[in-house]
Structures are given as structure tokens and as C-alpha cells.
Amino acid sequence: QLQLVESGGGLVKPGGSLRLSCAASGFTFSDSFISWIRQAPGKALEWVAHIDGSGNIKYYGDSVRGRFTVSRDNAKNSVYLQMNSLRADDTAVYYCARGRSYGSIWGQGTMVTVSS
């Protein structure tokens, strides 16, 4: 069964850090681009970052570049999103999805709340 499962969300204070994980199963993980997409409450989807299968190619959205870092461990079939200098407007459900040009499989999401 093709599956992505996110974890690591929670409540964090402004300026704090959090690391999200995305665990994959059911497909050849090391061949797959993985993307992170977020959705603020009641808002549209926003692409955050993605990483290629080798972990050598990474791209970021303008709103997170320099604060967020995407990485992966193919031995663990996992992708990570390290989020630093968090702001209130980073509050959202964070999804991971498989694919370079579109998301063919999505996880169920993990909620990140940035609040004092």
C-alpha cells in the first residue's frame, strides 16, 4: 500500500524550532521526489519545499527559504523538514507528497501551531 505518514507537529513559540518527519512505504522511496506543502486554517495550499531522491537537489518556497531545511534518509524511508525561526504565519497543517511536478500520494498531514 502506497503511503506517507507525517509526524512531529505541535505547539511551538515564535522564534522556536520544530522538525517534521514523513515516513514512506509501498514504493521505491530512493527514486522519489518528496514535497512539503502546507495549508493554513481556512486557506489554500502553499508549496513549501521539495527534495529529489538522492537528497542532492532541494528547492524552497520564498516564504521559508533560509529558515526551513529539507533532508532525507533513504535507509529509513524518511524525509524531514527542519523549521527554524518559526513565525505565527507558519501555523498550518503540513503535508508531504510524492512527486516532482505533482503530488500523486499525500500524507494525512501534521498540525503546526506557532503561538506564545
Next chain:
Amino acid sequence: EVVLTQSPGTLSLSPGDTATLSCRASQSVSSSYLAWYQQKPGQAPRLLIYNRSNRATGISDRFSGSGSGTDFTLTISRLEPEDFAVYYCQQYSNSQWTFGQGTKVEIK
């Protein structure tokens, strides 16, 4: 950055109707890189259409995608109760994704 504008914001229709959703790009988008998703409350988005007109695995043939350049359309024929949801278009260019703001298809 390519900006995608979806219209209308809300579409009020009855089961059995045909829904026509529009997605307009601020600059030309390769047809290979235009996708559509369906999202229901509390759920993750689900891929419907990729590469402008290809249905994803398991997607009903009532869903069809068309268009080119800057204008793309998602058509949903014979609306079923489970089709009432929010729909997003998404494009890929310059190694980035952008999404439209969504169209809500609601029961009239």
C-alpha cells in the same frame, strides 16, 4: 512565480449537473505540468488530474481536464454527492509548485 487564479470562488450546483472550473495562469504553463486536486473537509488533497488531462489511478471518467497556455479547465460531469468539495489547480515550473486559491463546489 506563476500565479494561478481560479474561478469562480464558489459554484452552487445540484447532483446530476455539470461543473466547469477555471484555472488561469499569469504566464504560459506547460501542459505537462498542470494538475488538479480535490479536497474534502479534514482530509488531505487527492490527485484527480495530472499533465493537464490524465486521470489519476481510480479517478472516475466523469472528471476531465483540458486547456493550454494560460487557461485550463476541470469539468465534472453528472455531479455525485461525493463530488461536493474544494478543487485546486497546481502548476510546476522553475522547480517550484504554485496552487490556485481553490473553487468550492457546493450543493445548491
